[in-house]
Amino acid sequence: xxxxxxxxxxxxxxxxxxxxxxxxxxxxxxxxxxxxxxxxxxxxxxxxxxxxxxxxxxxxxxxxxxxxxxxxxxxxxxxxxxxxxxxxxxxxx
Numbered sequence: 001x002x003x004x005x006x007x008x009x010x011x012x013x014x015x016x017x018x019x020x021x022x023x024x025x026x027x028x029x030x031x032x033x034x035x036x037x038x039x040x041x042x043x044x045x046x047x048x049x050x051x052x053x054x055x056x057x058x059x060x061x062x063x064x065x066x067x068x069x070x071x072x073x074x075x076x077x078x079x080x081x082x083x084x085x086x087x088x089x090x091x092x093x
Contacts, residue, residue, distance in 0.1 A: 023067050030061035056081055 025031065037058050040051035048055070056078045062068045073082055 025062070025065075025067055029065045030058060030067065033058040033061045052078065053081060 025034075033054070037051055037054040040054050041048065044050040056073060056076075059068070059076060060073070063070050073079070
């Protein structure tokens with residue numbers, strides 16, 4: 001009976017994790033990118049480094065459609081794949 005009147009227990013409030021949780025692609029907006037990545041994995045014998053450009057395209061698709069938080073691709077490990085050309089300066093006449 002004493003357990004029914006126990007008011008000293010604190011209520012637990014669930015909160016989502018900061019990273020790692022994102023909406024599922026219920027409408028298949030990025031399914032083509034996912035399939036290309038998975039096909040690359042099958043062809044390369046599960047060698048993920050060979051499929052990094054496709055993984056980057058898939059993550060870009062997810063970010064563009066707000067299926068995951070926008071993160072710089074450099075922070076996601078794709079710095080070496082990003083074309084970092086210096087902007088052409090206008091020539092003086």
